[in-house]
Each structure stands twice: as structure tokens, then as C-alpha cells.
Amino acid sequence: MLTKTVKISNVTNLSDARYCAGMGVEMLGFSIDEDSPNYISPKKFEDICSWLAGVTLVAETGKTDPEAILTALAEYPVHAVQVNDPGLLNYLRAEVGLPLLLRISVDIYEADEIAPILSRYESEVTHFLLESDKEAEISEAWMQTLTAVEADYPVLVGFGLDNEFTVSALTELLPNIGIALRGSEEIRPGYKDFGAMMDILEALEEQ
Known part of the structure; x- marks a missing residue:
């Protein structure tokens, strides 16, 4: 078993899904x-x-049209929904009745802008996912923010996780955070080099 809550985003193949599960x-x-x-x-x-x-x-959806999201969700028997737009949370909570996750792009917000967002939407989500599409690093400012919020909010960190060593160091400094990784394509059907994902998950296993 893993010592942290872990989410794998962008799963596209059975190899990733079965290994991670x-x-x-x-x-x-x-x-x-x-x-x-x-x-x-x-x-x-x-x-x-x-x-x-x-x-x-x-x-996982980046859509902002609530009706389009509901239409899509009707074909997926999922347990939870992740959105990027906090304006959707109240509507989806009423219409879908599933746990909600809010993805926050650290490419858009500065570290000192995060705490007010977490405070505002805490009652509406089960987890906040902090991710980057630009391979952002965890700067000193981000470390200060994460240190300040990790005990009070369900945060999944999905950026700056280069390898098992950085993940181990981060989780030791921030014992309450969760980790978010991303799936990747298979080399060919049924064959997958898990690489860094395997190293990170093994580093998070209970000893």
C-alpha cells in the first residue's frame, strides 16, 4: 500500500490502470x-x-459548459468529477451528486494566490489538484505556500515531481499532502515502460 493519497491523471491505457490500481x-x-x-x-x-x-x-474535464459536461458524464460511470472552473462546482454538486475535485493550474496563479482559493471552495470539493502544463518547479514561494496549507486542505501536488528523490523529500517535508502523477502512452499495445512512475510509486510504498 502507498503512504500517500495518489491520483494518476490522463490515464489512456489498461497497462497504466492495472499497474497503478x-x-x-x-x-x-x-x-x-x-x-x-x-x-x-x-x-x-x-x-x-x-x-x-x-x-x-x-x-476529468476542462469544459466550462455545464450542460456539455452533464451530457458527457452520462456515458461514463465514474465515482468523481474533476473540473478546472470553480464556477461549475455548485451546479455540478447539485446535478451530479458525485465528489468533486478542482484542478488549479500553477501556471496561472502565483503561490500567494492559492490559499484564498482553497479557503473559498473547501466545502465544495474533496481534493484540490495543483498541476502545471509548463513543467513548473516547486520554488521557495511554493514550498512556503504548501507548508502553510497542507495541514488544513486536501491538496494533491502534481508539479515539480521530477523523480522518486524529489517526491520522497517533498512528502517528508509535507506529510499531509497527496501526490498527482500523469499516465503516458503505451510503447505498443500491452507493453509499457513505467519508468519514473514506477520509481515514484515504489518510493511511496509502506516499508
């Missing part, structure tokens, strides 16, 4: 946006998830 990853995320390079069709989602048990399946 077997390692004790708590959440697997699947993009339901057709224009996303990581999009998973309802049929492929069904095929992958038929092999899984005991893991929370998260629909």
Missing part, C-alpha cells in the same frame, strides 16, 4: 473531453475499468 493508487483520472489528446471514449473507458476494482474513477 495494483500499487494502491486511490484515484485514476480519465479525460472525457473529445478535443483532448488524452481523450478516452466511453467504450475504451468501459474496457479498461472492467479490469479494475477498489479504485476511484475520476472523469
